[in-house]
Amino acid sequence: MKFSHLLDLVHVPGGIPASRLSSDLALVTSVSLDLADTPLSSADPADLAADYASYRPRPVTAVVLTYNEEERIAGCLSALADDVDHCLLVDSGSVDGTAEQALRTRGDARILSAPWADDFSRQRNLAFGEVTDGWLCHVDADEVLAMSHAGRLRRALSVLDYLLPDSDFVVSPVIADVGGPVYTNTQRVLRTDGPFRFRGQVHEHPYDPDGRAPARVQVDVRFDHSGYLPEVVDQRGKRERYVRLDRLARTEEPDNPNRVGTGRRGTGQSPSHGPSVRTTVDAGPRQRPLRDGPARVPEVGRARRRSQCDRGLRDARRGAGTAAGRGRLTRHGPPAPGTDRSRTVRSGRAGAGLRPRT
Numbered sequence: 333m334k335f336s337h338l339l340d341l342v343h344v345p346g347g348i349p350a351s352r353l354s355s356d357l358a359l360v361t362s363v364s365l366d367l368a369d370t371p372l373s374s375a376d377p378a379d380l381a382a383d384y385a386s387y388r389p390r391p392v393t394a395v396v397l398t399y400n401e402e403e404r405i406a407g408c409l410s411a412l413a414d415d416v417d418h419c420l421l422v423d424s425g426s427v428d429g430t431a432e433q434a435l436r437t438r439g440d441a442r443i444l445s446a447p448w449a450d451d452f453s454r455q456r457n458l459a460f461g462e463v464t465d466g467w468l469c470h471v472d473a474d475e476v477l478a479m480s481h482a483g484r485l486r487r488a489l490s491v492l493d494y495l496l497p498d499s500d501f502v503v504s505p506v507i508a509d510v511g512g513p514v515y516t517n518t519q520r521v522l523r524t525d526g527p528f529r530f531r532g533q534v535h536e537h538p539y540d541p542d543g544r545a546p547a548r549v550q551v552d553v554r555f556d557h558s559g560y561l562p563e564v565v566d567q568r569g570k571r572e573r574y575v576r577l578d579r580l581a582r583t584e585e586p587d588n589p590n591r592v593g594t595g596r597r598g599t600g601q602s603p604s605h606g607p608s609v610r611t612t613v614d615a616g617p618r619q620r621p622l623r624d625g626p627a628r629v630p631e632v633g634r635a636r637r638r639s640q641c642d643r644g645l646r647d648a649r650r651g652a653g654t655a656a657g658r659g660r661l662t663r664h665g666p667p668a669p670g671t672d673r674s675r676t677v678r679s680g681r682a683g684a685g686l687r688p689r690t
Contacts, residue, residue, distance in 0.1 A: 336368035356491035364547035389490035391466035424448035453530035
C-alpha cells in the first residue's frame with residue numbers, strides 16, 4: 333500500500349479503523365507526489381493502526397529567533413505547551429526581558445546567544461548544532477499556535493515519523509496573518525537528522541546540499557501571526573531591514589535558488605513554475621474548510637493590501653528603494669530549482685480558498 337492510498341482511506345467510512353492512526357492522519361492535508369508514492373510497511377490499515385497505538389513519537393523542539401521580544405515570547409511559548417518537549421531561543425542580543433519572560437514561561441527553555449549577522453538562515457541553522465534528536469519546529473516570536481489546535485503538531489509529526497521513517501521531507505503548518513491571508517507552504521518543521529538546511533539571508537527556506545527544494549507535507553495546524561500588522565512593521569523597522577537584507581543577499585549569494593524570481597507569499601505560485609498540481613486523494617470535494625473560523629479567509633489572490641515591506645522590496649528591485657508602500661507584508665516563496673518536487677497530492681482536508689505558497 334502507498335501512502336496516498338492510506339490518505340484516501342481516511343475519508344472513506346470504515347477505510348481505517350477508528351483509532352489514533354485515523355485521527356492523527358486526518359491532520360495531513362497534502363503531500364508532494366513523490367511522498368504520495370512511498371510504500372508503507374503494511375498493506376493492512378488495521379495492522380498499521382494496531383502497531384501505531386504503541387508508537388512513541390520522537391521529541392519536538394521549538395526554535396524561536398528572538399531580539400527584544402519580551403512582550404510576545406510568553407504567548408508564543410505557552411501556546412506550545414502540548415506540542416513541544418523543548419524550547420531553544422536563538423537570541424540576537426536582546427536588551428529587554430526576553431530571557432526572563434521565556435524562562436518564567438518555560439523553565440527548561442535554553443537560550444543560545446548568537447550575535448546578529450544579517451542572516452536569518454544562519455540563526456536558524458544554529459539549532460541543528462544544538463539539537464540532535466527529533467524535530468525542529470521554527471516559530472517566530474510573533475506567532476501563536478491557535479488554542480483549538482493545541483496538540484495537533486505533535487500528533488501530525490508522530491504519524492509522519494511512523495509512516496515515513498526513511499523519507500526526507502519538511503512539514504508546513506498553516507500561518508494565518510491577523511486580519512490578512514493564510515499561507516500554507518511554510519516549510520517550518522524539519523527533522524534534525526535530515527539533509528535540509530536553510531538558505532537565504534532573508535525569506536529563507538530549506539534546501540538540500542545540492543540546492544534542491546524538499547518534498548513537503550502540509551498539515552492542519554494553524555499559527556496566528558501578528559508581525560505584519562502595519563503598526564508592527566513601522567515600530568520594528570521591518571520594511572527597511574528586509575529591503576537591506578534582500579539587496580545584500582542578491583549581492584553575496586546570487587546563486588541561491590531562493591533568489592530566482594520574486595514569488596509573493598500566499599499567491600500560490602512563484603515565477604519559476606506555475607501553481608502546484610492538485611490531485612484529490614479522496615472522493616469528496618477538492619478542498620474543504622479548515623476546522624476553525626479564523627483560518628477561513630477569502631482567496632489569497634483577493635487580498636490586495638500589500639505591506640510596506642513587500643512594496644519596499646519591489647521598489648528596491650526596480651531601483652526606487654525609497655518609495656513608500658502600503659498594506660501588508662509578504663515574503664518570497666522558494667522556487668523549485670532542478671527537479672520539480674513542488675507538486676502536491678491534496679487530501680480532502682485542504683482549506684477552501686487556500687493556496688500553497690510555492
